[in-house]
Amino acid sequence: MATATPQPAAQPGVQAIERENYLNKHYGVPSWLFTTDHKRIALLYLMSITFFFFIGGFFALLIRLELLTPAGDLVQADTYNKLFTQHGQVMVFFFLIPSIPAVLGNFLVPMMIGAKDLAFPRINLLSWYLYIIGGIMMLHCMLTGGVDTGWTFYVPFSTAFSNTKVIEAGLAIFVAGFSSILTGLNFIVTIHRMRAPGMTWSRLPLFIWAHYATSIIQILGTPVIAITLVLVVAERALHLGIFDPKLGGDPLLFQHLFWFYSHPAVYIMILPSMGIMSEIIACFSRKRIFGYTFVALSSISIAVFGFVVWAHHMFVAGISVYAALVFSILSYAVAVPSAVKVFNWTATLYKGSIRYDAPMLYAFGFLGLFTIGGLTGLFLAALGIDMHVHDTYFVIAHFHYIMVGGALMGYLGGMHFWWPKISGKLYPEGWARLAALIVFIGFNLTFFPQFILGYVGMPRRYYQYPPEFQVLNVLSTAGATVLGIGYLLPMIYFLWSMRYGKPAPDNPWNAAGLEWKTQSPPTTYNFEEEQIVTWEAYNYEELDAPQKQEVPVAR
Amino acid sequence: MFDNFPLWPERASTAAANVDALFIFLLIVSGMMTALIFTAVVYFAARYRRRKGVPAEQIEGSTPLELTWSFIPFVVFMVIFAWGAVVYFQSRTPPRDSTEVYVVAKQWMWKLEHAEGQREINELHVPVGRDVKLIMTSQDVIHSFFVPAFRMKQDVLPGRYTVAWFRATKPGTYHLFCTQYCGTQHSGMIGNVIVQEPAQYEAWMSGGSTGPLSATGEKIFAELGCVTCHRTDSQGRGPNLQGVFGKPVQLDDGRTVTADENYIRECILDPGARRVKGFQPIMPTFQGLVSEEQVNALVAYVKSLAQPATAGVKTAAVTAPQNQSQDQNQAAGSQVNP
Numbered sequence: 042m043a044t045a046t047p048q049p050a051a052q053p054g055v056q057a058i059e060r061e062n063y064l065n066k067h068y069g070v071p072s073w074l075f076t077t078d079h080k081r082i083a084l085l086y087l088m089s090i091t092f093f094f095f096i097g098g099f100f101a102l103l104i105r106l107e108l109l110t111p112a113g114d115l116v117q118a119d120t121y122n123k124l125f126t127q128h129g130q131v132m133v134f135f136f137l138i139p140s141i142p143a144v145l146g147n148f149l150v151p152m153m154i155g156a157k158d159l160a161f162p163r164i165n166l167l168s169w170y171l172y173i174i175g176g177i178m179m180l181h182c183m184l185t186g187g188v189d190t191g192w193t194f195y196v197p198f199s200t201a202f203s204n205t206k207v208i209e210a211g212l213a214i215f216v217a218g219f220s221s222i223l224t225g226l227n228f229i230v231t232i233h234r235m236r237a238p239g240m241t242w243s244r245l246p247l248f249i250w251a252h253y254a255t256s257i258i259q260i261l262g263t264p265v266i267a268i269t270l271v272l273v274v275a276e277r278a279l280h281l282g283i284f285d286p287k288l289g290g291d292p293l294l295f296q297h298l299f300w301f302y303s304h305p306a307v308y309i310m311i312l313p314s315m316g317i318m319s320e321i322i323a324c325f326s327r328k329r330i331f332g333y334t335f336v337a338l339s340s341i342s343i344a345v346f347g348f349v350v351w352a353h354h355m356f357v358a359g360i361s362v363y364a365a366l367v368f369s370i371l372s373y374a375v376a377v378p379s380a381v382k383v384f385n386w387t388a389t390l391y392k393g394s395i396r397y398d399a400p401m402l403y404a405f406g407f408l409g410l411f412t413i414g415g416l417t418g419l420f421l422a423a424l425g426i427d428m429h430v431h432d433t434y435f436v437i438a439h440f441h442y443i444m445v446g447g448a449l450m451g452y453l454g455g456m457h458f459w460w461p462k463i464s465g466k467l468y469p470e471g472w473a474r475l476a477a478l479i480v481f482i483g484f485n486l487t488f489f490p491q492f493i494l495g496y497v498g499m500p501r502r503y504y505q506y507p508p509e510f511q512v513l514n515v516l517s518t519a520g521a522t523v524l525g526i527g528y529l530l531p532m533i534y535f536l537w538s539m540r541y542g543k544p545a546p547d548n549p550w551n552a553a554g555l556e557w558k559t560q561s562p563p564t565t566y567n568f569e570e571e572q573i574v575t576w577e578a579y580n581y582e583e584l585d586a587p588q589k590q591e592v593p594v595a596r
Numbered sequence: 597m598f599d600n601f602p603l604w605p606e607r608a609s610t611a612a613a614n615v616d617a618l619f620i621f622l623l624i625v626s627g628m629m630t631a632l633i634f635t636a637v638v639y640f641a642a643r644y645r646r647r648k649g650v651p652a653e654q655i656e657g658s659t660p661l662e663l664t665w666s667f668i669p670f671v672v673f674m675v676i677f678a679w680g681a682v683v684y685f686q687s688r689t690p691p692r693d694s695t696e697v698y699v700v701a702k703q704w705m706w707k708l709e710h711a712e713g714q715r716e717i718n719e720l721h722v723p724v725g726r727d728v729k730l731i732m733t734s735q736d737v738i739h740s741f742f743v744p745a746f747r748m749k750q751d752v753l754p755g756r757y758t759v760a761w762f763r764a765t766k767p768g769t770y771h772l773f774c775t776q777y778c779g780t781q782h783s784g785m786i787g788n789v790i791v792q793e794p795a796q797y798e799a800w801m802s803g804g805s806t807g808p809l810s811a812t813g814e815k816i817f818a819e820l821g822c823v824t825c826h827r828t829d830s831q832g833r834g835p836n837l838q839g840v841f842g843k844p845v846q847l848d849d850g851r852t853v854t855a856d857e858n859y860i861r862e863c864i865l866d867p868g869a870r871r872v873k874g875f876q877p878i879m880p881t882f883q884g885l886v887s888e889e890q891v892n893a894l895v896a897y898v899k900s901l902a903q904p905a906t907a908g909v910k911t912a913a914v915t916a917p918q919n920q921s922q923d924q925n926q927a928a929g930s931q932v933n934p
Contacts, residue, residue, distance in 0.1 A: 118780050191777045197754060198737040202703070202779060286755025292738060293753070326644070332657035357740065358751045359758045362688050366681055373673035377666055384665045385657075387633055390640035392653040397645075405637065412633050416626035423622065423676050425683025429615050429747040432740060432775035496619070497605045498744025500775040503783035507771065512601040582654045 062465065062562040077162035078565055083148035084463070085169050086139060089176060091532065093135040098528065100128035105487075105521040108514045113505040121504040122189040123205065129192030134214050135176055137448055138306060141313035142259070143172070143224055145455045146252050148463060150228055152556035152563065153246050155237025155572035160230040168223035175217030182209035191502060193303070196284035196295040200276040207277055211270040218267045221309075225259030228252050237555070239574035246554055246578050247330060250337040251316025254344035258305045258312075261348070266302035269295065296358055300351035308347045310444050311411075312340055314451025315382055318404055321454050322386050324552040325401035326393030329579040332385045339378035346375040356427045365424055372422035379415050383408065394585075398550070399473035403454030406481040410446025414439060417492065435495025438488045446484055453480070453531060458552075461545030465562040466538045472530060480527035486520025553579050608766040608791060609746035614683045616747070621679070625672060687748065690761035694729035695722075698809065698892040701732065701739035701752045704781035706772065709889065711896060713805035713812065718787030720772065722764050723797035729761040731857055731895075735888050740776035743789050751776055757857045764791040813897025816890050820882070834879060835872045841902035846873040860895045 059065060063080045073081060104124050107115040116124070147165065151158050159165050182188060188210040190199040199207050232253050236245075273295070275281045282288025284295040323330045330336055352360060352368040386408060395401070417439040420426045430436065460468050490513040499510045506514070548557040559568050576583065607613060644652075697720065700707040708716045722728050732741060734754040741760060742749040745768075750760035774785035792800065806812065817823060825834035841860065844852045848871040853859055862869055864886070867879035886894070 113783070118783070122777075122780065122782070189779075193777075195738060195777065198777070198779060202737050286753070292755075327646075327652040329654055329656065331655060332662050335657065335662045356684070357749050358738075359753050359756070362685060365684065369680065370674075370677050373670075373677050376673060377670050380669045381662065381666055383633060385662075387636045387640070388655075388661070390637065390644060392655065393640070393644045394646045394650060394652040395641055395644050397641075405641070408637055409634065412630055416629060419626060419673065419676060420619070420622050423618060423680030423683075425615055425618050425680040425687070426622065427680075428684060428687055428749050429619075429744070431749055432742070493603055497602045498742070498771060498773065500742060500773045500783075502777040505783050507786075509602055581652060585651055 060560060061564060062560065063565045064465070064562050066565055075166075077158070077166055079147050079151050079159045079162065079165055080463075080563065080565075080567075082165050082169050083144050086143040086147060086172070089169070089173060090136050090139050090144065093131050093176065094528075097128050097131035097136055098525065100124045100131070102521065102525060104128060105518040107504065108506070109518050111506050111508045111511050111514075118504045119189060122191075122502070123187035125502055126189050126191050127183055127187055127210075130188075130210060130214065131179065133192060133306070133310075133444075134217050135172075135179060137310045137444055138221055139172060139224070140310070140448070140452050141317065141455065142228070142252060142255055142309070143168070143220075145317070145452070145459060146228065146255075146313060147224070149459065149556055150231060150249060150252055151235070152559065152567050153249055153554055154232065154235060154240050155555045155568065155574065156231060156235040157566040157568070159227045160235055161227050164223050165227055168220040168227070171220035171223070172217055175213045175215075175220065178209060178213035178216060182206045182213055185209075193299060194270070194273055194295075195299075196273065196276070196290075196292050197286070200273055201285050201287070208274050211274050215267050215270050218263045218270075221259050222263045225256035225263075228256040229260065232256075237572040237574055240555075240572075241574075243334070244574055244576075244578050245337075246316075247319035247333070247336050247340070248313075248316035251312045251319070251340045254340040255309050255312045257341075257344050258309050258347065262302040262305045262309075265298060266306075269298040269302070272298075293355070293358060293360065296355050297352065300354045301348075304351040304354065305344075305347045307440070307443065308343055310448040311451075312343060314407070314448045314455075315340065317451045317455035317458070318382075318386060318407055320552075320554070321400045321404040321458050322389050323579045323581065324458070324550050325396045325398060325404070326390055327395075327581045327585055328389055328393045329577070329581060330385065331388040331391070332381075333578065335381055336385050339381045342378045343375060346371065346378070350375050353422055353427075356424055357431050369422055369424050373419070376415065376419060376422070383412060383415070397474075398457075399468075399470060399477055400454045400458035400550075402474055402477035403450050403457065403480075406477060406484075407447060407450040407454065409481070410442050410450060410484060414442030414446050417442065430495050432501055433495035434491040434499045434501060437501050438491035438495060441488045441491075446488070450480070453477075456531065456535070458550070459556070460535065460538070461549045462556060462561050462563070464535075464539055464542070465545050466542030467545045467549065468531075468538045468542060469534050472534045476527055476530040476534075479523060479530065483520050483522075483524030483527045487517050487524050488520070490514075490516040490520075551584055553581055553584055605747075606745040606766075606768070606770065608764055608768060608770055609743075609748065610763045610765060611683070611687050612745065612747045612765075614686065614747075618676075618679050618683055622676060625676070687761075690729040690759060691727045694727035694761055696729050696731060696896070697722075698889075698896070699730050699732035699741060699752065700735060700888045700892070701741070701774070701785075702735040703737065703779050704774070704785040706741075706774075706785070706787050707889070709809060709892060710801075710805075711809050712801060713808050714801060715804075715806075718772070720787070720789045721797060721800050722789065722791055723794045724764050724767055724791055725794070727761060727763045729759060731892070732758050732760065733861075733888055733892075737778045738776045739774045739778050739785065742773045742775040743770055744773070745770040746789070749775060757861060759857070764789075767791045767793055767796075808900075809893050809896040810900035811897075813893035813895070813900075816886070816893055817897055820886070822894075825879070833876070835875060837898050837901050839902050841899045843902075847871060848873050848875075857895055857899075860898050861891055864891055864894060 063078055107121055186206050188205045188207055190203050190207055232249060272283050276283050282290045284290040284292050319330050319336060350368055350372045352364060353372045356365050421439060457473055494510055494513045499506055545561045547561050555572055696711040698709045706718050708720050732752040734752045739752040740749060741752055746762045748760055748762050750758050752758055768791055770789045772787040772789050774782060825832050826837050828838055830836060840855050843855055845855050846852055853870060865883045867881060868877050871877055
């Protein structure tokens with residue numbers, strides 16, 4: 042049977058007896074530390090990445106405060122260099138990459154396909170432990186001096202000149218990388234092997250397609266950065282000549298290897314966010330997503346093309362002009378599927394029945410910021426423009442629009458959308474809408490001036506700068522403060538709602554998808570009975586059909 | 597005033613106008629795309645907001661529409677690509693008779709040496725209207741030479757030369773930034789490019805020189821004993837360097853390379869790597885024995901041996917049309933009044 046038993050809605054004034062669910066089945070710290078429940082592991086990840094997000098955010102705040110004035114006056118130059126380095130490393134490797142896959146993906150992938158858990162529950166727990174070990178190594182690195190190479194670890198600075206904790210940071214990321222590989226592996230096997238009867242590939246929610254594409258990148262790309270970091274460590278510790286020209290190495294080789302992972306890594310961050318967009322936009326427009334097949338396949342083609350564009354980070358690094366031409370044209374090729382997605386989401390709104398709940402506001406925010414981020418990517422992929430704006434604030438603004446404007450908006454939208462399912466509580470809608478608005482305004486105020494700063498020539502990673510750049514920097518810092526408030530708010534009201542929030546019904550949005558057919562919060566094994574899927578994804582027409590008893594339709 | 601709130605960088609080189617034109621084109625294209633998407637989103641969101649009794653209309657999708665909005669952006673992207681490639685190519689290809697300046701970057705300063713012998717630190721004097729080619733290397737980590745007013749940027753790597761060029765169009769003093777993060781004082785590794793009218797520039801050039809760089813190179817060439825093998829006849833144990841620069845060289849392993857700055861540099865520092873055909877591997881490495889500045893001087897000297905006056909007849913037959921010495925006279929003539 043496909044239908045979930047109707048739940049008696051929580052009576053006002055009557056404290057309903059709490060049903061058994063994955064949160065209250067067991068209590069105590071060991072029940073969390075030794076859990077193999079994908080939902081509990083998702084929450085472990087949620088707590089860990091939130092911790093690192095606020096560390097990374099604190100570094101960002103200090104960076105923006107330092108840049109309030111042209112002179113270097115708040116911190117020392119070396120401290121500043123460590124701040125931007127570790128802001129990048131923490132945000133990329135310990136927040137953005139695990140954010141959506143390891144939290145929402147972990148929670149939702151099995152539920153969306155009608156499975157009881159991921160294919161390898163213990164490996165899932167192992168991946169969290171690896172993340173934590175990597176995280177502790179990173180914290181240790183920060184507390185004992187930190188690292189100042191930039192998150193990019195460019196050689197020979199990192200291997201021969203920096204006198205900071207390069208090896209510790211490299212190994213921390215090395216270990217955390219395995220956690221990412223294991224998550225990807227788990228998802229791929231789960232999606233292939235554990236779909237409920239009837240859940241064909243063409244019926245998969247686009248969230249699953251996005252995670253499938255992401256997982257491919259995780260397992261193919263992450264080993265390359267792991268090896269590269271080991272080579273950096275080897276050259277630094279043992280003076281093996283790999284990258285340093287003084288030892289007979291080639292510094293450009295490092296850049297090729299580094300970006301071979303680190304460019305696709307951007308898609309590890311943005312693809313899951315795109316998956317969330319498809320879910321939210323469909324639900325709040327009450328429509329099947331426009332061009333399902335094209336949206337699904339665009340995720341896969343982004344993952345594939347994403348692997349062959351890395352050297353667009355190196356147009357002025359000293360590569361041959363012909364190589365630059367190839368990588369420029371391929372970069373435009375990868376832009377097409379991204380554009381296709383945006384057009385499809387926009388088209389989904391057409392003739393919809395649109396509500397403006399907080400998740401949808403985040404989705405609108407995503408559309409706006411991702412569009413700007415994507416279009417400025419066209420500037421950077423143009424060889425002639427990149428010569429001028431490469432390594433300036435233009436690049437900083439561009440990738441923050443994608444990775445914060447895009448990925449983080451998606452993450453927050455998803456957190457709001459599935460929070461009732463995760464916690465069993467409703468978040469305060471008014472506050473959530475306010476937060477979405479604050480984030481959107483704060484974000485644009487922070488990063489839009491940086492496009493101008495970049496084009497007028499302010500280089501990135503500058504601790505002090507010529508005075509004419511000050512006004513734009515002040516605007517940016519002001520925006521960062523607003524943005525900071527926008528990020529604090531959800532954390533506060535999510536925590537508040539866990540205790541004081543109204544109990545959530547099983548399907549507060551009347552959304553499509555198997556995860557909404559079970560109770561909120563779900564039981565440990567997600568579903569009371571085996572799910573049999575007889576409908577296409579995003580069957581909002583059936584859901585919204587006036588009060589008809591849901592009857593399984595023979596197809 | 598815009599002194600404190602610049603919205604557009606100064607434009608002081610021939611490349612700047614090209615880059616700006618493409619940038620403006622991109623601003624228009626992306627502005628239109630943004631307007632299109634934002635208008636559609638806002639209009640749909642308002643027009644199709646939820647109303648009682650008006651259900652959403654299910655639309656499966658449309659393959660012709662998908663193909664249209666894949667194909668049109670693709671065509672636009674290809675136009676951007678091609679335009680960008682042309683601008684890039686121009687900026688990557690130094691004109692043949694450029695004035696040459698050798699740049700040595702180190703943590704955290706720029707050392708510049710004109711072919712005429714003038715040396716500067718964190719300052720570069722150049723005349724208006726002349727092509728200037730920068731031959732750059734680093735003593736330590738990777739740096740990047742960036743002059744926003746020229747829309748010109750090139751990473752400067754240790755262990756090799758990278759090349760950039762520009763032609764200044766407007767007298768003035770412009771920022772020179774290091775844009776590749778290089779350590780503690782990265783943001784202090786800045787300087788000025790001072791563009792002068794030709795007369796002022798000549799006046800500036802007339803002082804403080806220790807003689808042309810190639811002359812310094814010739815001295816080093818003699819001091820290090822290079823002359824004993826690299827003789828000016830065919831009897832030497834090393835190749836005769838007269839007229840070699842810019843020409844194809846047959847290697848021992850059968851390949852052919854062009855004797856450019858990087859090749860000469862490599863031959864000095866790692867002579868065994870790409871050895872000229874017909875010579876024994878007897879040359880010792882000079883890695884660590886000569887400074888970057890001395891290597892530059894030697895390269896400048898080897899180059900000077902290929903000047904039209906001294907270029908030998910023997911190279912004429914084997915080389916491609918981009919033969920430096922042959923074209924030099926014509927190029928010099930055509931570059932003066934473009």
